[in-house]
Amino acid sequence: MRYQQDRTVLAAIGAHLDPQISRISVRLPRSVAEPAVAAWDREEPDGTGEESREEYDLRDDAAELALIGLAITSRGVWDGEGVVVDLDVVQIAAALRAAR
Numbered sequence: 001m002r003y004q005q006d007r008t009v010l011a012a013i014g015a016h017l018d019p020q021i022s023r024i025s026v027r028l029p030r031s032v033a034e035p036a037v038a039a040w041d042r043e044e045p046d047g048t049g050e051e052s053r054e055e056y057d058l059r060d061d062a063a064e065l066a067l068i069g070l071a072i073t074s075r076g077v078w079d080g081e082g083v084v085v086d087l088d089v090v091q092i093a094a095a096l097r098a099a100r
Contacts, residue, residue, distance in 0.1 A: 023086040033072055033083045040069030064094035 028036075039062065051059070068091050076085035 021089050023088055024092060025084060025086050026092070027079075027082050027084050028072070029082045030078075033076070033085075036065050036069035037072050038069065039066040040073060042066075061094065061098050064091060064098075067091055068095070 068085075068087060071087055071091065072083055072085050076083040
């Protein structure tokens, strides 16, 4: 019950932050930008079937990578060895979580 209340407060904080923060301009090297675009471009089979929590988390991270690839494709500006792109803070947070 206490954790549910904590989640409610966390969501309220998010509701206040959401209009204040949207996208942040970042620079990514080509070595990670191109695989992100490839993740967006690839075809995935329909339906996932049963999966463990670990498999779900891996698939969720793969989806976040694909969304970064979409952002690069739609609004990225390539510059020599990298790309500058405005990423949603949720995508940035997902990448930072994966790096930990």
